Every structure is written in structure tokens, then in C-alpha cells.
Amino acid sequence: xxxxxxxxxxxxxxxxxxxxxxxxxxxxxxxxxxxxxxxxxxxxxxxxxxxxxxxxxxxxxxxxxxxxxxxxxxxxxxxxxxxxxxxxxxxxxxxxxxxxxxxxxxxxxxxxxxxxxxxxxxxxxxxxxxxxxxxxxxxxxxxx
Numbered sequence: 001x002x003x004x005x006x007x008x009x010x011x012x013x014x015x016x017x018x019x020x021x022x023x024x025x026x027x028x029x030x031x032x033x034x035x036x037x038x039x040x041x042x043x044x045x046x047x048x049x050x051x052x053x054x055x056x057x058x059x060x061x062x063x064x065x066x067x068x069x070x071x072x073x074x075x076x077x078x079x080x081x082x083x084x085x086x087x088x089x090x091x092x093x094x095x096x097x098x099x100x101x102x103x104x105x106x107x108x109x110x111x112x113x114x115x116x117x118x119x120x121x122x123x124x125x126x127x128x129x130x131x132x133x134x135x136x137x138x139x140x141x142x143x144x
Contacts, residue, residue, distance in 0.1 A: 004081035005139045006066065008088070010058040012132040018051035019125050035114045044121055084138045092131025099123010 025043040077085075102119040 002078075002081065002139075003063070003066075004077050004084060005136070006062050007059050008132050008135045008139070010062055011055050012129065012136070014051055014054050014058060015125060015128045015132070018047045018054070022047040022121075035112045038114055040114055040117065044117060048121075080143075083143055084135050087138055087143060088131040088135035091134040092127040094127075095130055096123050096127035099126065 022043055025047075026038060026040050029038045029040075099120050099122055102123065103116045106116045106119055
């Protein structure tokens with residue numbers, strides 16, 4: 001598994017874990033109290049920051065392990081990795097835009113901040129997840 005694909009896997013797994021943690025913190029509150037009283041802001045902030053830091057740490061650690069395990073192998077990105085990265089970004093950007101538009105639309109109808117923030121958060125999650133899945137498919141099947 002190459003450098004780029006390794007990083008995609010770590011980002012994908014960690015984004016699913018982070019969103020699962022966020023949902024585990026927020027959904028029980030949503031079942032117990034009105035939306036306006038749900039404490040969602042700090043759990044979201046900590047999940048975003050924690051997810052970014054965990055992805056960076058995982059990439060570094062996985063790179064170190066791969067370097068020790070296969071010292072003769074190239075551990076940098078190449079042209080194919082960059083092309084796959086761009087393609088995955090294009091796939092993911094659509095969902096980030098959808099989340100942003102959903103947030104704007106919810107703000108226009110005076111929805112609770114909970115729904116606005118979570119619509120944008122969901123857009124970011126879908127952007128990262130579906131972009132990563134597109135990258136993994138491209139690593140396995142090639143770019144068409």
C-alpha cells in the first residue's frame with residue numbers, strides 16, 4: 001500500500017470514528033431535551049479538532065511503521081497519487097457545498113442553530129468520507 005492510499009485509509013477510518021463519537025455524545029441529549037437545550041457546540045469543536053490531530057498523528061505513525069517495515073520502498077506521493085487526490089477532492093467538494101447550502105437555507109428559515117451547525121458538519125463529513133471512498137476506488141481500479 002502506497003503513501004497516499006495509507007493516508008486515505010487513516011483519514012476515512014478516523015472520520016467515521018469521530019462522527020460516531022459526536023453522535024454518541026449528542027443523540028442521547030436530543031432524545032431527552034428540546035433541541036435548543038442540546039449541548040452540541042463543544043462536542044463538535046472537540047471532535048473536529050480531535051479528528052484533525054488524530055489524522056495527522058496516524059499519518060505520521062503509519063509512515064514511520066511503513067518506513068521501518070519496508071526501508072527500500074518509496075514513501076512519497078507521485079503523479080498518480082496527486083491525480084487521485086485531485087479527483088477525490090472534486091467528488092468531496094460537491095458534498096461540502098451541499099452542506100453549506102443546507103446551512104444557509106436553514107438559516108434563512110430561522111432554524112435552530114443546532115440544525116444549521118449539524119447540516120454543515122454533515123456536509124463536511126460526507127465530503128471527507130465520499131471523497132476518500134472515491135480515492136480508494138481509484139487506487140484499486142485506476143483513474144478512468
